[in-house]
Amino acid sequence: MLRESAPKMRRDRLKNQPRDWSRRWPRDMRRLLAATLAGAVFAGAASAECAPGVVDLRLGASQVRFAVEVADTDAERAQGLMNRASLPRFGGMLFVYDRPQPVAFWMKNTLIPLDMLFFDAAGVLASVHENAVPGDLTAIPGKGDVLYVLEINGGAARELGLAPGAELRHPAVDPDLAAWSCAD
Numbered sequence: 001m002l003r004e005s006a007p008k009m010r011r012d013r014l015k016n017q018p019r020d021w022s023r024r025w026p027r028d029m030r031r032l033l034a035a036t037l038a039g040a041v042f043a044g045a046a047s048a049e050c051a052p053g054v055v056d057l058r059l060g061a062s063q064v065r066f067a068v069e070v071a072d073t074d075a076e077r078a079q080g081l082m083n084r085a086s087l088p089r090f091g092g093m094l095f096v097y098d099r100p101q102p103v104a105f106w107m108k109n110t111l112i113p114l115d116m117l118f119f120d121a122a123g124v125l126a127s128v129h130e131n132a133v134p135g136d137l138t139a140i141p142g143k144g145d146v147l148y149v150l151e152i153n154g155g156a157a158r159e160l161g162l163a164p165g166a167e168l169r170h171p172a173v174d175p176d177l178a179a180w181s182c183a184d
Helices: 001-016 025-047 072-081 158-159
Strands: 056-058 061-072 089-102 113-120 127-131 146-153 166-169
Touching: 061 072, 061 146, 113 158, 127 158, 146 158
Parallel strands: 061 089
Antiparallel strands: 056 061, 056 166, 089 146, 113 127, 113 146
């Protein structure tokens, strides 16, 4: 008789207790892990894509992605990032020229400090100008013949370890010349 009443007493006692979620934890964790892995696989596939609004940079084993606006007309290049109060952390503007040429930028009507990254026709970073001063009218030249310039938040290049030799991947870079093409 005592044996029969013990399980019943335990069931009665558990009815008055808050539900023990630790028994479900492993199943919930499995679901969370599966969702996380599926998201990582999807993100990995998405990160391999080239798109006009995205610039990928790599230096050695490090890679970083920026969401960009493309300035590929004279009017868009002249306007640049003027009168912008802010820029997303991984945002920027990619200036694309018709042919490699010497270029120089200034900071007229630019409200935020910017890093300017100057790339050659192969998309290889030739020079970096860090923390251009807002409003400064001093010319900031690139090194050599430049085909692409990426403007990002001031200090980001140093923070991310971007230095000459880094490679740019974007659909605007000629795949026959690209150090890192969209096909890679």
